[in-house]
Amino acid sequence: MSKETFYITTPIYYMSGELHIGNTYPTVLTDTMARYKKMRGYDVKFLTGTDDHGQKVERMSAKTGKTPQDFVDGLAELSKNLWKTMNCEYDIFMRTTLPFHAKACQKIFRTLYEKGDIYLGKYEGLYCVECETFFKNAPDGLCSDCGRQLSGVTEECYFFRMSKYADKLIKYIHDNPEFIRPESRRNETLGFLKGGLEDIAVSRTTIKWGIPVDFDPKHVIYVWFDALPNYATALGFYGEDDSDYRKYWPAVHVIGKDILRFHTIIWPTMMMALGEPLPKTVFVTGWLLSNGGKMSKSKGNSIDPIDLAKRYGVDALRYFLMREVVQGQDGNYSEDSLINRINSDLANDLGNLLSRTVGMIEKYFEGKLPAVPKKMTSFDDALISTVEASEAKASQAYDRMAFSEALSEIWVSVRRANKYVDETEPWLLHRSKETEALARVLYMLCETLRHTAILISPVMPGTSAEIFRQLGIWDDKLKTWESLKFGKLPCEVKIEKGETLFPRIDVKAIKETEAEEQAVPSKPQITIDDFGKLDLRVGIVKECVKASEKLLKSQVDIGSEMRQILSGIAQWYAPEDMVGRRVVVVTNLKPIKLRGFLSEGMLLAAGEGTDDDPVKLVAVDGEPAAGTFVR
Numbered sequence: 276m277s278k279e280t281f282y283i284t285t286p287i288y289y290m291s292g293e294l295h296i297g298n299t300y301p302t303v304l305t306d307t308m309a310r311y312k313k314m315r316g317y318d319v320k321f322l323t324g325t326d327d328h329g330q331k332v333e334r335m336s337a338k339t340g341k342t343p344q345d346f347v348d349g350l351a352e353l354s355k356n357l358w359k360t361m362n363c364e365y366d367i368f369m370r371t372t373l374p375f376h377a378k379a380c381q382k383i384f385r386t387l388y389e390k391g392d393i394y395l396g397k398y399e400g401l402y403c404v405e406c407e408t409f410f411k412n413a414p415d416g417l418c419s420d421c422g423r424q425l426s427g428v429t430e431e432c433y434f435f436r437m438s439k440y441a442d443k444l445i446k447y448i449h450d451n452p453e454f455i456r457p458e459s460r461r462n463e464t465l466g467f468l469k470g471g472l473e474d475i476a477v478s479r480t481t482i483k484w485g486i487p488v489d490f491d492p493k494h495v496i497y498v499w500f501d502a503l504p505n506y507a508t509a510l511g512f513y514g515e516d517d518s519d520y521r522k523y524w525p526a527v528h529v530i531g532k533d534i535l536r537f538h539t540i541i542w543p544t545m546m547m548a549l550g551e552p553l554p555k556t557v558f559v560t561g562w563l564l565s566n567g568g569k570m571s572k573s574k575g576n577s578i579d580p581i582d583l584a585k586r587y588g589v590d591a592l593r594y595f596l597m598r599e600v601v602q603g604q605d606g607n608y609s610e611d612s613l614i615n616r617i618n619s620d621l622a623n624d625l626g627n628l629l630s631r632t633v634g635m636i637e638k639y640f641e642g643k644l645p646a647v648p649k650k651m652t653s654f655d656d657a658l659i660s661t662v663e664a665s666e667a668k669a670s671q672a673y674d675r676m677a678f679s680e681a682l683s684e685i686w687v688s689v690r691r692a693n694k695y696v697d698e699t700e701p702w703l704l705h706r707s708k709e710t711e712a713l714a715r716v717l718y719m720l721c722e723t724l725r726h727t728a729i730l731i732s733p734v735m736p737g738t739s740a741e742i743f744r745q746l747g748i749w750d751d752k753l754k755t756w757e758s759l760k761f762g763k764l765p766c767e768v769k770i771e772k773g774e775t776l777f778p779r780i781d782v783k784a785i786k787e788t789e790a791e792e793q794a795v796p797s798k799p800q801i802t803i804d805d806f807g808k809l810d811l812r813v814g815i816v817k818e819c820v821k822a823s824e825k826l827l828k829s830q831v832d833i834g835s836e837m838r839q840i841l842s843g844i845a846q847w848y849a850p851e852d853m854v855g856r857r858v859v860v861v862t863n864l865k866p867i868k869l870r871g872f873l874s875e876g877m878l879l880a881a882g883e884g885t886d887d888d889p890v891k892l893v894a895v896d897g898e899p900a901a902g903t904f905v906r
């Protein structure tokens with residue numbers, strides 16, 4: 276009998292910068308669901324990938340001097356590496372620059388054009404480069420999503436007749452309660468739809484980095500109109516062999532709340548226009564916040580997940596993400612809360628339960644439990660009913676992708692098992708030579724741990740495997756969801772002691788080491804006369820070009836004259852960002868030649884010039900005239 280299919284996707288990530296722990300959250304969530312569904316017997320496909328096109332990529336690649344393709348290829352490799360580190364086992368790594376995707380998008384575009392659902396018109400309005408979003412009006416000229424300045428655009432564009440599908444979409448949302456989850460996001464979408472829909476511009480003539488419209492190649496397909504179909508083209512939709520599409524579609528899309536409208540309005544109306552089934556579910560997650568704001572590279576509050584995984588372990592990080600953020604709501608990241616979770620839930624509760632169980636089997640039975648009688652004590656009954664109840668609740672929560680709730684339920688039985696040890700006092704049973712009762716207690720603990728290892732496996736696959744290993748459970752049949760029944764574990768457990776699962780983290784020691792690492796040796800003191808030897812002035816950059824991979828060559832007005840200054844900042848500043856900028860110039864530094872160009876001064880900047888500590892030019896408050904002394 277063929278298995279039921281389950282197709283789940285993450286958003287495809289913009290390749291305009293490296294991914295951070297905020298983007299890692301939807302991928303770990305999707306991986307957890309994919310693993311869970313596999314365990315429940317589904318034929319699962321899990322897609323993640325990269326959104327390679329768009330104006331932002333075009334600009335960012337220009338800053339680095341790379342071609343857009345080289346630029347996105349490099350970042351795509353970094354993303355793959357991140358998912359490998361995070362133990363995210365996707366089946367498909369989709370990229371919008373794959374030739375078959377471009378062909379399929381062109382075909383989709385043409386089909387809609389021939390049907391009359393795409394037509395040529397003129398676009399006048401505002402555009403946010405950051406969010407790749409068009410706005411008809413914005414009273415303050417700012418993007419309503421990211422708050423950045425919008426740019427005015429007037430151009431010939433192809434439009435998608437989205438207005439035509441508003442009523443049909445409203446009906447669909449009403450008829451399919453599972454289509455948008457959670458409920459609040461469903462209501463939000465219905466709110467957008469209340470006033471009907473406008474047609475949207477789906478091509479651009481001002482950018483090059485994208486998929487050209489094949490019948491009118493000066494137009495490039497709007498980045499979202501190219502990105503959204505990836506979920507289907509990856510399965511062969513509008514391609515040469517669409518059997519996977521027929522088999523696995525419709526999908527469950529996991530997305531962040533910032534891209535709600537694209538997934539609950541644009542994408543479904545596109546599929547309606549093509550006469551195809553809509554996605555099964557759009558599951559909307561909240562954001563991971565850091566210091567109260569959405570984490571993002573541009574805000575400088577992003578956290579590198581690889582670094583965290585190296586320091587604290589992949590499973591600890593996966594656990595934290597799935598436990599700390601209640602699905603659908605925003606959650607807060609802080610290193611302290613991560614450490615708290617590790618120390619309390621992982622080290623104190625789970626790690627402790629495993630190590631004391633394995634330790635006692637080793638100490639009291641030389642590593643091998645004898646066969647135990649079936650007779651139960653009231654403590655046993657209480658433990659079994661807690662484990663069974665929390666298991667039922669956890670499975671239900673898993674089905675709803677409510678992983679935080681599932682983990683919290685699982686921990687009810689982990690904590691109950693630790694309490695069971697205190698209640699049954701195995702050390703006293705040992706002392707009074709009640710061998711059978713002692714073996715029974717330890718068997719109960721092994722069974723609880725086996726259940727726990729199964730239940731946590733979608734979130735913490737490595738830890739689950741290690742628990743099975745230490746308990747000497749090799750038979751795969753004892754690791755399945757179907758085997759979640761107390762008493763399935765054969766009595767004669769033979770343990771294999773191993774490392775502590777989660778060593779406690781000594782916060783004090785970390786803080787001390789960090790303080791030591793950060794302490795920068797100071798330079799010797801100087802007098803005010805020494806300082807007075809420097810001639811520091813405000814300069815205004817008038818022109819700027821790249822002189823080499825690393826160097827910018829600026830013409831700087833220092834009031835009395837124009838100076839040519841070379842600075843090793845090309846990695847961090849684009850020439851166009853320099854022009855008009857006020858800088859602080861050391862004007863009496865002896866001129867030198869760099870790469871054949873004379874440099875007559877130096878711009879002051881902070882930072883080591885490493886990835887962790889990028890260069891930041893020293894800025895001047897207000898608008899002092901060029902040549903103003905800096906003291």
Ligand code: MSP
Nearest residue numbers: 286287288289297298326502503530531562563570
């Ligand atoms: N390329 C589009 C998606 C196209 S899907 C057809 C995009 N890319 S993105 O890289 O900017 O964001 C991808 C996902 O990461 C979004 O769902 C976004 O919500 C999520 N996150 C980015 N920062 C996040 C947090 N700080 N917290 C949680 N999710 C976050 O949008």
